[in-house]
Amino acid sequence: MVAAMTKATARWSGNKVLFDIDSESGHTVQIDEAPIFGDDAAMRPTEMLLGALGGCTGLNAVLLLRKFKQPLRSLEVEVEGDREEEWPKAFKAIRMTFHCTWDGDIDKKLVDQAIDLACNRYCPIHATLSRGVNITHQRKDHH
Secondary structure (H helix, E strand, O other): OOOOOOOOOEEEEOOOOOEEEEEEOOOOOEEEOOOOOOOOOOOOOOHHHHEEEEEEEHHHHHHHHOOOOOOOEEEEEEEEEEEOOOOOEEEEEEEEEEEEEOOOOOOOOHHHHHHHHHHOOHHHHHHHHHHHHOOOOOOOOOO
């Protein structure tokens, strides 16, 4: 049984391959590609996927580190992906590095636990990418 559904709609701008992506929560981002297909006006979809992973694990890490009373000053989650040479050029490996800056002494064990939980327990993006997901498609024609 599916507990919750989330929705986003990608709408072609009419210009090359620039798309507006509207979220159910009322926010919009854009995606594009480099010339010649696009105008390099926005982030690539592949970059957005990595960014979604970094943002999702990062926000959970911040919440958990606060809960564990660790003195986090700043956090940057660097996400790098190795892709196949041939189309569809799928990601074959993704590495995340949590760059942490602290305001005082930390409990290294608690910090590692918080980051591990952020990745492996609380991030739906991480769970989806690491487990795999069934994706289907259909077409609806409108006149």
